[in-house]
Amino acid sequence: GEDVEQSLFLSVREGDSSVINCTYTDSSSTYLYWYKQEPGAGLQLLTYIFSNMDMKQDQRLTVLLNKKDKHLSLRIADTQTGDSAIYFCAATNYGGSQGNLIFGKGTKLSVKP
Amino acid sequence: DAGVIQSPRHEVTEMGQEVTLRCKPISGHDYLFWYRQTMMRGLELLIYFNNNVPIDDSGMPEDRFSAKMPNASFSTLKIQPSEPRDSAVYFCAWGRGLYNEQFFGPGTRLTVL
Numbered sequence: 001g002e003d004v005e006q007s008l009f010l011s012v013r014e015g016d017s018s019v020i021n022c023t024y025t026d027s028s029s030t031y032l033y034w035y036k037q038e039p040g041a042g043l044q045l046l047t048y049i050f051s052n053m054d055m056k057q058d059q060r061l062t063v064l065l066n067k068k069d070k071h072l073s074l075r076i077a078d079t080q081t082g083d084s085a086i087y088f089c090a091a092t093n094y095g096g097s098q099g100n101l102i103f104g105k106g107t108k109l110s111v112k113p
Numbered sequence: 114d115a116g117v118i119q120s121p122r123h124e125v126t127e128m129g130q131e132v133t134l135r136c137k138p139i140s141g142h143d144y145l146f147w148y149r150q151t152m153m154r155g156l157e158l159l160i161y162f163n164n165n166v167p168i169d170d171s172g173m174p175e176d177r178f179s180a181k182m183p184n185a186s187f188s189t190l191k192i193q194p195s196e197p198r199d200s201a202v203y204f205c206a207w208g209r210g211l212y213n214e215q216f217f218g219p220g221t222r223l224t225v226l
Binding site for chain 1 (some may be wrong): 115155
């Protein structure tokens with residue numbers, strides 16, 4: 001089955017760019033997501049990308065997808081202290097079981113002033 | 114949080130007691146998911162429903178866990194009897210099944226002493 005891997009921690013300085021990486025194993029994954037979880041809160045959908053896209057930009061967020069390497073990244077430009085949170089990568093295969101949204105273990109982003 | 118009300122937000126109980134977690138998603142969803150989050154195991158899918166019918170409960174850890182969805186706007190997750198290893202944050206999420214995106218509630222933090 002699908003497996004999604006992420007590094008557990010990332011530390012950056014305020015104003016720098018953050019890049020959070022994710023790899024997945026199922027080449028048939030058609031939708032890939034980034035979720036953000038702030039302390040004491042649920043997961044918040046940040047953005048998603050379809051497998052027929054290479055890049056998606058949404059304000060400070062840029063998602064890059066390398067299907068050949070099964071690699072997904074989330075770049076946050078001009079990182080702010082409010083961006084400190086845990087970021088989850090998730091993958092699914094639309095058309096299959098609607099429940100198989102597979103999450104990585106999350107990357108904890110710490111932003112230092 | 115994304116149109117999902119979970120109650121209680123915090124629950125502290127003693128081992129052996131019955132625990133009932135509640136979820137009220139917004140109307141118009143197709144899917145309802147229950148997740149458990151711990152530091153050790155990350156985010157685990159317990160069970161999900163499609164149009165109020167349980168589709169996949171393979172993630173339910175034991176027979177002590179049960180979930181129901183009597184109507185489209187209410188679901189419960191019950192643990193009977195509870196054990197200390199059940200301590201976790203339990204999330205309810207809804208999905209429309211269009212792009213498999215899911216929208217999470219704020220979670221219930223369960224502590225079993």
